[in-house]
Amino acid sequence: MKAIVFDFDGTLANTLPICYYAFQKVFKDYDNKDLTANEIKEMFGPSETGIIRNNLSNPNKEEAIEYYYAQYAELHKSLVEVNPEIRELLTSLKEANIKIGIFTGKAKRSLDISLKALDMEGLFDVIITGDDVLKPKPNPEGLVKALSLLEVENFEAVYIGDSDADIIAGLQANVYTIGVQWLPEYQTEEFNEQPNSIIKSVTEFKQSLKVGIL
Structure with missing residues (x-):
């Protein structure tokens, strides 16, 4: 990966x-x-x-x-608290030389507000927003674009999201897809389209990296 x-x-x-x-x-x-x-x-x-x-x-x-x-x-x-666990995860991935990106339906303007407020500016190697695609999720256009800019193949990447649209986009892009329910608010209680795996906590995700599941 x-x-x-x-x-x-x-x-x-x-x-x-x-x-x-x-x-x-x-x-x-x-x-x-x-x-x-x-x-x-x-x-x-x-x-x-x-x-x-x-x-x-x-x-x-x-x-x-x-x-x-x-x-x-x-x-x-x-209304939005800084999450130290997520912030630490992102920095640890970068330290491990894993490229990280965002593919979101949000517009760039609101994403920029959030990244600044949550001290996440400058962390990501690529960012694809709803402004950057012609076809929004569940279409995989934005994810395919992100992988191209990251210069990685689909089998070398993971896509992580909390909604059915995320999972469909990931699977259609032939990327290993993880459904997460690790924050207090997420979009999907039960995924209609089954991701490759479901993860309930950041700790569980970090453990799966350590033991080589991903």
């Missing part, structure tokens, strides 16, 4: 609460709709800008997008 590519929301950071909150504010204040977290989750796939453009009835979509980012940035520190 030469590279590990991660999803972001619910995988590398417990950011789903801030995503849900910011979307709920947008749809309440612009469409007067009270959406549940599950209703918002059903919209996931495109980036935040795509979600708002595709689902908001109010014609002031660009204004609503700016409002989303304002809410996301303003309450990030109060």
Whole structure:
């Protein structure tokens, strides 16, 4: 194994609460709709800008997008805690000369806010966001692009995510795919598409690296 590519929301950071909150504010204040977290989750796939453009009835979509980012940035520190265990995992992978990347449906703008707030800037060898692909997850376009930029073959890489869309993208890219449920908030309780393995804690993942399972 030469590279590990991660999803972001619910995988590398417990950011789903801030995503849900910011979307709920947008749809309440612009469409007067009270959406549940599950209703918002059903919209996931495109980036935040795509979600708002595709689902908001109010014609002031660009204004609503700016409002989303304002809410996301303003309450990030109060709703999203730094996770030392994840941060230590990433640095230990780099020290072991394993390339690490992100393939996320998030837009670059919100990802940059989160990476800065969580002290993860500069850690990754490649980052592919929802802005960088024509076809969002579960299409594997972004993952294939990440592997190409990392200069690794699919059999030399692992893709880690917390949703069915992540697992489908990984399997379609013929990459060893891990479904994780190691953060307080993740997207999928039970995977409809079975990943190559399911991991419940960062400690379990590190152990699987040590014993050569991966």
